[in-house]
Amino acid sequence: MADVARRARVSSATVSNVLSGRKVVASALAERVHKAAADLDYQIDRAASLLRGKRGKVFGIVVPTLENPFFTALIASVERAAQDDGYDILVASTADDDATERARISALLAWRPIGVMVVPTSDEFSSRTLLETSGTPYVVLDRVATGIRGDVVQCDNEGGGRLAAQHLIAQGHEDILVVGSTLSLANIRARCDGIRKACQAGGVRRPTILEVGITFEDVAERLKAWLAAPRRPTAIVALTNFATMGVMSVLSQLSLLVPDRISLVGFDDYTWMAVSNPSITAIRQPIEIMGRSAWDCLRSRIDGAKTPPNRIVLPCRLEVRQSTRRPMEVSVS
Amino acid sequence: MADVARRARVSSATVSNVLSGRKVVASALAERVHKAAADLDYQIDRAASLLRGKRGKVFGIVVPTLENPFFTALIASVERAAQDDGYDILVASTADDDATERARISALLAWRPIGVMVVPTSDEFSSRTLLETSGTPYVVLDRVATGIRGDVVQCDNEGGGRLAAQHLIAQGHEDILVVGSTLSLANIRARCDGIRKACQAGGVRRPTILEVGITFEDVAERLKAWLAAPRRPTAIVALTNFATMGVMSVLSQLSLLVPDRISLVGFDDYTWMAVSNPSITAIRQPIEIMGRSAWDCLRSRIDGAKTPPNRIVLPCRLEVRQSTRRPMEVSVS
């Protein structure tokens, strides 16, 4: 930086001011500085800048796992938003473990990030005390704990559940099975609520809710066990993308044809659902907007907004495809 | 850190030495230091440490996009490996654009990373000069440019192609269509080579190679156009996961039943391929091992290894499922 200053014949403070745009500088000087910086391929040293300044240009994002495309899509959309503003992103995953979550957030905090975004591993979100005592702004995504002091961005989970159930009910389904990962997650519970309410409003039997765990293997195993009994739901709503895959797998193993024998609505909409055979009707979360909103929250905290925590709830959309149809006529036995 | 030093009644230098393990310290003092640090919830300040030390504990990883599960799975496996050693990861994506790649790598370099891993956006990999002039160790993953001075980790693309073709040929297919994104990528070309050689060795007609672009939409459109002519391949090898989805979509639109009318082998193996109907036979890349190997390369460079660049080539595996079978008997016309 001293080199740039010398070359532009100004002080290093001026270089700093020009490059950071933090102070107004005469355009003639600014020009010289920019040119000198370009000539020397000068790049500011983030470490030094971070050390000295109050706030650097990094933030962290923590998700339960990088193997779930929902979370990585979220990271991608956040990245698109933040990149333009010159911020860099530290990414960490928790392997679905609370202790790891604390460890990772703690490590992130050592970088004095300008903020951190987190999809909590559990509803406890015990790590939030770390964030709060450090005074770092944070925004919670997707899974929302109670008593959060940070901003919150999520989709309308109850509304998504309702959408799925209403679609099925409109087609004449009266016996709906709900397959979810864990009811210990508030967003999953909200989706169930939406389905339940829609069933009630539609005058349809209360849906059965099956908790099948978080890994693909668990889903398949427990669902198969449940379906072994002579049960007759005519439709299934799967509450996550993993659950959707598990359901598909089991249905095909049991030769339960979709949609002829049973209809299926998935959650989280991915390309493979559209090209699958049959293509899968799904509830789509507005991932791109969630990412943008999260970044906007962080931005305004950076800019010093002292407003009370935001609670942003974004609507889901139903993508109707081939996996849902009017239930087969069943002879009364 | 001064607080910790005071509490442990040693100098800050000793604290630094104990905590970094860079120098041998009497165990009595070390003990006191650790205790003091724990009592105060002390966390080293990465910015200061990075500024003063020669090498900090961050590295960068740059991929073409975070929307492709292949790349994010790679990141996940690298993260698992690096986390244990206390390294943090800066993640960046290039939106499949060379200029963005340069910009992102340049930004990463401002953090003085201990190294950077990159899946180049193109075979040019023009950004490598940035890396090389900065003297930062780097490892290139998956897509391999020529003249690289850094380490290289990739799968045996030619072998993967061969595996796919041999499987098909063994089933009696003689007319194979290859659907790839771009031949401008060396790994795609290598896969084609493998297929071609296997066809030749198997005494089977030279495969047709169709270049369909990088997005899902392009794939679908160009493939559909090509299949509009009365062509009769009995099998398709799709060279990426996006290509695989595109092929599935088109095949189902044209009512070309898999595997009855046409067999399909995909590349990159994901859960949805296993639960799809029919399940998709695929070439699986050893992603976990690729990530581990890449980290091992970086580790040894960190430890000062001056050995010539590694060229690590990992074998692919064929997962046989329902999408491939003996071709239908065709009446000679």
Place this chain on the structure above:
DNA sequence: GTGAAAGCGCTAACAT
């Protein structure tokens, strides 16, 4: 083996 002291490259007061 341990401590004292000198910066790393920048930013933020403050002075001009």
Place this chain on the structure above:
DNA sequence: ATGTTAGCGCTTTCAC
């Protein structure tokens, strides 16, 4: 509007 200066919190010689 620009320059001067004093650190940010560590690591690293270099004495002891």
